Amino acid sequence: MKSLFGRAVHALSRIGDEIWLEPLQKGSVLPLFRSVATIERSVYRCEISINVLNNRVMFQFNCKHGITKTHNLRYQECEALQAVFPTHLCPNILKSQPKLLSDVVMHFPTSQEEITLSISPIKVKFKSYFEEENDHIRSVCTEMSVHPDEFDYFQVGVDSEATFCLKELRGLLSFAETHGLPVSVHFGAPGRPVSFSVEDMVLEAVVVLSTLVIAASENPSQVSIVQEAPVPRNISDVCPASTPIADNSVANISKHEGPLEAEVACVPSENSTFPLGEQVASSQGSPVFFPASFHMKNLLQLHREEMDLLRPKGMHSLLFGAVSSSMADGIASELPSLVCASDTEDDAGDDGVRVEE
Amino acid sequence: MPLSTQSQSGNDEYILVASLDNARNLSNILKAISFKDHAIFNVTQNGLKVTIEDSKCLQANAFIQADIFQEFTLKEDVVGFQVNLTVLLDCLTIFGGSTVPGVNTALRMCYNGYGYPLTLFLEEGGVVTVCKINTQEPEELIDFDFCSTNVTNKVILQSDSLKEAFSELDMTSEVLQLTMSPSHPYFRLSTFGNSGNAHYDYPKDSDMMELFQCTKTQTNRYKMSLLKPSTKALALSCKVSVRTDGRGFLSLQYLVRNDDGQICFVEYYCCPDEEVESNE
Numbered sequence: 001m002k003s004l005f006g007r008a009v010h011a012l013s014r015i016g017d018e019i020w021l022e023p024l025q026k027g028s029v030l031p032l033f034r035s036v037a038t039i040e041r042s043v044y045r046c047e048i049s050i051n052v053l054n055n056r057v058m059f060q061f062n063c064k065h066g067i068t069k070t071h072n073l074r075y076q077e078c079e080a081l082q083a084v085f086p087t088h089l090c091p092n093i094l095k096s097q098p099k100l101l102s103d104v105v106m107h108f109p110t111s112q113e114e115i116t117l118s119i120s121p122i123k124v125k126f127k128s129y130f131e132e133e134n135d136h137i138r139s140v141c142t143e144m145s146v147h148p149d150e151f152d153y154f155q156v157g158v159d160s161e162a163t164f165c166l167k168e169l170r171g172l173l174s175f176a177e178t179h180g181l182p183v184s185v186h187f188g189a190p191g192r193p194v195s196f197s198v199e200d201m202v203l204e205a206v207v208v209l210s211t212l213v214i215a216a217s218e219n220p221s222q223v224s225i226v227q228e229a230p231v232p233r234n235i236s237d238v239c240p241a242s243t244p245i246a247d248n249s250v251a252n253i254s255k256h257e258g259p260l261e262a263e264v265a266c267v268p269s270e271n272s273t274f275p276l277g278e279q280v281a282s283s284q285g286s287p288v289f290f291p292a293s294f295h296m297k298n299l300l301q302l303h304r305e306e307m308d309l310l311r312p313k314g315m316h317s318l319l320f321g322a323v324s325s326s327m328a329d330g331i332a333s334e335l336p337s338l339v340c341a342s343d344t345e346d347d348a349g350d351d352g353v354r355v356e357e
Numbered sequence: 358m359p360l361s362t363q364s365q366s367g368n369d370e371y372i373l374v375a376s377l378d379n380a381r382n383l384s385n386i387l388k389a390i391s392f393k394d395h396a397i398f399n400v401t402q403n404g405l406k407v408t409i410e411d412s413k414c415l416q417a418n419a420f421i422q423a424d425i426f427q428e429f430t431l432k433e434d435v436v437g438f439q440v441n442l443t444v445l446l447d448c449l450t451i452f453g454g455s456t457v458p459g460v461n462t463a464l465r466m467c468y469n470g471y472g473y474p475l476t477l478f479l480e481e482g483g484v485v486t487v488c489k490i491n492t493q494e495p496e497e498l499i500d501f502d503f504c505s506t507n508v509t510n511k512v513i514l515q516s517d518s519l520k521e522a523f524s525e526l527d528m529t530s531e532v533l534q535l536t537m538s539p540s541h542p543y544f545r546l547s548t549f550g551n552s553g554n555a556h557y558d559y560p561k562d563s564d565m566m567e568l569f570q571c572t573k574t575q576t577n578r579y580k581m582s583l584l585k586p587s588t589k590a591l592a593l594s595c596k597v598s599v600r601t602d603g604r605g606f607l608s609l610q611y612l613v614r615n616d617d618g619q620i621c622f623v624e625y626y627c628c629p630d631e632e633v634e635s636n637e
Contacts, residue, residue, distance in 0.1 A: 056553065065518055066563040069525075073553035 085193050085208045090186035091157020092119050098176035098183050098198075100150060105170060108142050114212070117187070117194070118161035123147060124154075129163045129212070152182060162187045162194040163212040172196050172207045187211070371476075373400055373436055373468040376428035380464040380479065382615040383421060384449040387442065389593050389613065389623050390417040392586035396442035397495045398475075400468075401435055408498055409442065414628040415583040416499055417590070425619050428465075436468065438492040440475055448488040452481040468492075501626040507602040510537035510575055512544055513568035514559065516594045516611070522546055522557045523588045526581070530554075532630050533581050537601060538574035544599075548581075567596065577605040578630040590623040605629035 045062040061069040087093075104126050108115060114129040127143040148154040176183050176198045187194035191213040197206040377383055390396070390409045399406040404422035423429040452462050465478040474489040526533065530548035537544055544559040544566070561569040587609055591597060594611035601607055609625040 065565045066560040067518060067522075067565070068556075068558040068560075069522075070556040070558070071553060072555070 085186075085195055087184075087186040087195055087197070090188050090192075090195075091155075092160060092185075092187050093153060093155040094119075094124065094151050094185040095153035095182055096151045098173055098181065100146070101169075101183055102173045102177050104144050104146065105166065105173060107144060108166060109140055111139070112142070112166055114163055115166050116161050116163040117185075118159075119156050119187075120159045121148070121156050124151070153184075158189060160187065160189050162190065162192075164194055164209040168207055168209055169196060172198070172205065175205065370469055371430075371467040372432040372470045373466070374428060374430045375405065375426045375466045377425075377464045377466075378427050378461060379616055380449050380462040382425060382617065382619070383464065383466075384446055385593065385615065386419050386421060386613055386621050386623065387446055387449070389590035389611070390419050390586070391442050391446060391589075392417070394441050394443050395439055395493075395496070396445070397437065397439050397498060399435070399437050399495075400431060402431055404429070407442075410496075410499060411583060411586075413499060414580070415586075416501060416626045417586070418624050420622045420624075422621070425615070425621065433470075436470070437495045438468065438471075438475065439495045440490050440492050444490055445475070445477075448477050448479065448486075448490065451479055451486050451488070452484070501606060501608075501628075503600075503602055503606055503608050503626055507604075508600045508608075509573055509603055510571040511568065511598065511600045512537065512559075512566060512571070513596060513598045514544075515565045515567060516591055516597050518559065518563075518565040519597060520588075520591055523591060525557075527552075527555055528581065528585075531581055532578040533584050534576060534578045535599075535601070535607065536574070536576045537571050537599075539571045540574070543569070543571070568598075575601055575605065577601060577607065579607060579627050580630050583627055584625075587625045590625065594623070 043061045043063050047058075047060045047062075049058050049060075055074055056072045057075050059071045059073070063069060105115075108126075108128060112128055114131070116125075116127045116129045118125045118127070124146045125143065126146070128139070128141045130139065130141070148156075173183065179198075179200070181198035181200055184197045185194065186197070191211060193208050193210050195206055195208045197204065199205070387396075387407060390407065393409045393411055395409070397408045399408065402423065404420065404425070407419045407421075409417045449462070449464065460481065462479055462481045467476040467478070469476075472492075474491050477486075477488040477490070479486045479488065526546075527548040527550035529550035529552075532549065534547040534549070535545070536542060536547065542556070542558045543561045546557040548555050559566060561571075590609075590611045590613070593613045595614060596612040598610040599607070600610075606629065607625075607627040609627075611623040611625075613621045613623055615621060
């Protein structure tokens with residue numbers, strides 16, 4: 001158990017500086033577990049207790065040769081943070097042995113900050129993500145595709161992609177691999193968090209990461225944000241239940257999906273526990289937003305802010321053009337032109353929301 | 358004294374000649390005390406004693422006895438001089454200090470007396486290097502007046518267990534506190550750092566504890582910055598003896614085995630940082 005705990009602390013340390021264990025002061029616990037190898041070799045037992053009167057938490061290690069190491073650390077109380085993420089509502093679920101994901105992740109350079117995981121019924125793709133266009137030129141761009149059969153469990157509810165920080169995932173994967181625990185991945189539309197989790201009889205570890213909102217890419221079915229436009233009209237066609245727009249996951253349905261996906265998406269939103277604008281922080285501070293109950297104008301406004309922050313400039317006008325064009329019917333047929341339009345400066349439905357380059 | 362015109366007429370002129378087939382038998386042990394530049398050499402018929410001091414509060418000594426050397430000739434009773442230890446170590450390892458088995462740097466160390474440089478003849482693989490290091494008047498050494506009759510508490514530990522403790526010590530703590538007692542906690546190292554305190558307890562019946570002779574409970578604190586260099590000696594050693602006397606002065610003695618399995622000693626003396634009342 002002790003080595004498990006030590007490794008857990010190590011895995012968590014790759015995510016942030018502060019560790020959560022009945023609240024603790026920053027930077028004080030990790031050094032105690034600095035050398036996992038030493039701990040495995042020499043520590044028999046670790047006892048953790050809290051002395052509320054003195055504001056101390058005590059870690060006591062009983063080690064080989066009768067040696068006892070006692071650490072009394074100061075702590076400060078703070079509010080408990082818990083990511084509220086209903087994994088059971090995620091349309092996309094993958095489960096695999098940790099080695100599969102480790103083998104994939106190991107091919108990315110250690111300096112790679114973010115990767116994009118994209119899913120479709122025929123494959124799962126992992127690709128380097130670069131925020132600035134220039135980074136493309138300077139770094140190695142890695143892309144890997146994995147066949148759905150490689151996964152122990154594969155469910156794709158909506159063709160989607162999730163762009164998140166790789167560092168946090170590496171921590172969890174090395175932990176999972178050491179203990180031979182299969183890793184479950186839950187995610188939905190771009191912008192929604194992605195969760196990586198492992199569990200066994202004695203423990204459960206969940207890492208919830210925020211994801212970036214990606215603009216239109218080459219694959220038309222990926223343009224799920226654009227699809228939000230037709231929601232007010234389409235939703236009643238797809239899903240008879242009166243589902244308010246508040247649930248973002250409902251909004252992001254590709255028109256090309258079959259009945260299965262539609263069912264998944266139509267879970268009534270009162271079960272959705274994502275309140276408006278909830279932010280699930282990652283160490284990179286990637287902004288995440290949920291358009292929730294915004295109607296079209298607000299949607300555009302938010303998109304613009306988002307794009308200003310994140311997107312390669314060439315994409316801005318393209319996206320707005322598509323969104324501001326006439327609703328619903330035109331969308332599907334306009335998708336191919338969106339893709340073409342990305343190569344030009346012209347905007348299909350330019351109504352003045354073009355963002356200056 | 359023009360160095361380049363020194364005639365090398367064999368051993369007749371030198372008052373000290375010490376030779377080693379393997380210079381590492383000297384350089385390794387000197388590294389264990391090399392936390393300051395200036396080292397004082399005190400040579401007697403018994404061998405070589407090299408001393409480094411810091412802030413008048415810490416003294417480290419390395420003893421390389423005469424029988425470690427393949428040749429050891431001293432024409433006077435006592436010879437003393439001061440050299441820059443960093444320079445000396447650079448010279449001793451001038452061939453790169455590689456640890457290829459069977460390849461050794463041979464050393465012949467010569468000294469002509471007051472005012473003359475310390476001359477080193479180093480040879481490896483047929484290549485000879487001659488180094489002449491300026492010597493200075495030796496500074497007066499502190500006498501810590503630590504004698505066995507005043508020792509109140511003494512333990513001898515196997516170094517491995519202490520090595521681990523020292524590598525984990527909280528360096529944000531300004532002091533290292535040592536508690537030795539005939540009763541619990543017997544032998545305890547404590548630190549008081551930014552985030553809290555830590556204690557390392559060694560019971561008297563631990564199999565790492567080779568000798569346990571504590572007569573009274575004593576707690577003393579020593580500046581961490583002074584003791585930190587001792588970890589180099591600890592790393593080389595297989596055993597360490599820890600002794601405190603009535604004043605709270607600390608003596609650490611390290612048993613070091615060289616490449617040929619011969620035994621040398623390194624010792625550290627340290628003044629306590631503050632007076633802490635001993636409990637009877």
